[in-house]
Amino acid sequence: MKNHHRSVKILRRGDLAKLTGCNLETIRYYENIGVMPEPPRTSKNYRAYDESHVGRLRFIMRARELGFTLDEVRDLLALVDGGVQTCGEVQGLAISHLASVRAKIDDLKRIERVLSSTVAQCTGDDVPECPVIDALTEVT
Amino acid sequence: MKNHHRSVKILRRGDLAKLTGCNLETIRYYENIGVMPEPPRTSKNYRAYDESHVGRLRFIMRARELGFTLDEVRDLLALVDGGVQTCGEVQGLAISHLASVRAKIDDLKRIERVLSSTVAQCTGDDVPECPVIDALTEVT
DNA sequence: CCTTGAGCCTGTATCAACTACAGAGCCTAG
DNA sequence: CTAGGCTCTGTAGTTGATACAGGCTCAAGG
Missing domain, CATH: 1.20.5 (Single alpha-helices involved in coiled-coils or other helix-helix interfaces)
Incomplete structure (x- = not known):
């Protein structure tokens, strides 16, 4: 059996989508607008995610559920990423x-x-x- | 003095906007998507509105203020216009x-x-x- | 008479936050 | 060997407006 807990399992976009419940296309969108980082690519140009991306995406999704705009999410992430938050x-x-x-x-x-x-106040009748x-x- | 209460005063788009408080461009938008009717035009191709358009636009704006979507507004207007509502x-x-x-x-x-x-739960402190x-x- | 400004016309671009699709490449199972 | 499923890219559509460019027309003032 390959890929037991020794090596870092890479995730493709579909895997990340399934793990987080995020829409497949939305992940690419988040990358485009810069809230998700550009992940490394495989030799075949497939995005190669890992656990850290799962955490990042969950963070974004939770913030969105709480009604933060993506701009606000960007601010929150900058604070977190900066380490100086x-x-x-x-x-x-x-x-x-x-x-x-x-x-x-x-x-x-x-x-x-x-x-x-x-x-x-409506009668609900058939009257105009x-x-x-x-x-x-x-x-x- | 011309234009006393005898003749029907025509309104241009800017007049309609001022009377209703609606944005100038929004009026054209409402026409495009079919919630406002296409008004008659002057010889110079200017939109010529009258009082009925004021009422229609106010109706739309009030419905929007109450949070009806434009689709819902369309439904409401269809009922009103149909006369059979x-x-x-x-x-x-x-x-x-x-x-x-x-x-x-x-x-x-x-x-x-x-x-x-x-x-x-926040301390509001300068701590991470x-x-x-x-x-x-x-x-x- | 001419210019300047205001108003109008059209079509198109922009915003948020996605979602979806077309057309291509790649890989694996049967 | 091929059928399907996955991925890639770029682009279009959604809602409800708002804004802008480029071009007309019109009225007033110099």
């Missing part, structure tokens, strides 16, 4: 991101209030009068 | 949209919880240990 710097990014998340929640809640109160349309058409 | 049909669209708004709120709230509890980075790097 301090808790204070990272906290700053997270706090300002948190503020924008809260703003979005407030916006959506406002929308939710308007929509639900409007829908509540509709409070939703009225609300949208309103000349107020 | 019933309160029930419109209510259906609004309800399903409401559901997606609520889902988005829930997502963001989850993110908010994770972020705020993580940030709360950072709970935010830990949360992102976590191998759990």
